[in-house]
Amino acid sequence: MSKPRGPGTGVKRHNAAVVNPGPKITHDVVVADPLDRLEARAGRDRLTFDGYKLTWHGAAAKQWTAFSGLADESADEGTKDEGPTPQGLFTVDPKNIELLEPSDDWGSHRVRLDPQASTVTRMRDCLKVIRTGMYVHGGSIQGTKGCIELNDDREEREFFEALRKYGKPIELEVRYSGAREKKYERVNCPYPSV
Numbered sequence: 001m002s003k004p005r006g007p008g009t010g011v012k013r014h015n016a017a018v019v020n021p022g023p024k025i026t027h028d029v030v031v032a033d034p035l036d037r038l039e040a041r042a043g044r045d046r047l048t049f050d051g052y053k054l055t056w057h058g059a060a061a062k063q064w065t066a067f068s069g070l071a072d073e074s075a076d077e078g079t080k081d082e083g084p085t086p087q088g089l090f091t092v093d094p095k096n097i098e099l100l101e102p103s104d105d106w107g108s109h110r111v112r113l114d115p116q117a118s119t120v121t122r123m124r125d126c127l128k129v130i131r132t133g134m135y136v137h138g139g140s141i142q143g144t145k146g147c148i149e150l151n152d153d154r155e156e157r158e159f160f161e162a163l164r165k166y167g168k169p170i171e172l173e174v175r176y177s178g179a180r181e182k183k184y185e186r187v188n189c190p191y192p193s194v
Contacts, residue, residue: 047092047172049148051084051180054136056162064155066136068174069184071143077176077184078127081145084184085134085174086127087191088119092136093169097160100137107138107150109160113172126189136172148174 045058054066069075069084077086090113102108113134115123123130134146138156142149150156163170175191176184185191 045166045170047170049085049172049174051176051178051184054148054150054159056159060162062158062162064150064159065152066148066150067142068144068146068148070145071141073180073183076186078123078129078131078186078189080129080131083131083146084144084176084180085113085146085148086115086119086123086131087174087176087185088122089116090114090119090172090174091116091169092163092172094163094167097164104140107140107153107156109156110135110137110147111160111163113148116171122189122191127186 045056045060048055048057049066049068051068052065054064056062070082075082075084077083092111092113094111097109097111100106100108100110113136115132120130131146134148136148136150136159138150138153140151140153142151150159
C-alpha cells in the first residue's frame with residue numbers, strides 16, 4: 001500500500017469511512033460550501049461524472065475515461081465500502097491534491113471529494129448511509145470503493161494538471177447515465193432530474 005505525500009496526509013483510507021445515518025453528522029464528514037449554481041450555468045467551469053467519463057465544462061473543455069465502484073459493477077451507490085460514488089454535488093479543491101508514491105490502486109495523485117449539504121442529506125435520508133473518504137485518483141486496476149478512478153496515467157496527469165492550473169474549488173456533479181444509472185441508482189432513491 002503506498003503512502004500519500006504532501007499536505008493533509010495521514011493514514012490512507014480507500015473510501016468508505018461510513019457513519020451511522022441520523023441527524024448527527026460526525027467529524028468524518030467535510031461538508032463543502034455550495035458553489036454558486038447560477039455562476040456554474042453562466043459559464044463558470046464545472047465537472048461532471050456520468051459513470052463513464054469525467055468531463056470538464058468550461059473554456060478548456062476536456063473529457064477523461066473514468067470509473068467508479070467495483071469492477072463487476074455489482075453494488076449500488078448506497079452500498080458501504082463497495083458502491084460507486086453517490087450521485088450528487090461535490091466540491092473538488094485543488095489545494096487538497098496529494099502526490100502519492102505511484103501504485104496500481106491509487107496512481108500518483110488524489111484529491112478529496114467534499115460532498116455539498118444536499119448530497120449529505122440525500123445520503124443520510126434516502127441511502128441511509130453517509131459515505132466519506134472518496135477521491136478522484138489514478139490507478140491501473142479497475143474498481144474502487146467509492147472513488148472516481150482515472151485508469152490511464154496520461155489522463156490522470158492531464159486531469160490533475162488542469163485542476164492545479166485552475167487553482168480554485170470547482171463543483172463536480174455525479175449523475176449516472178445509461179446502463180450504469182440502472183445498475184447504480186437505487187430504485188427507491190432516484191437522483192432528481194435536471
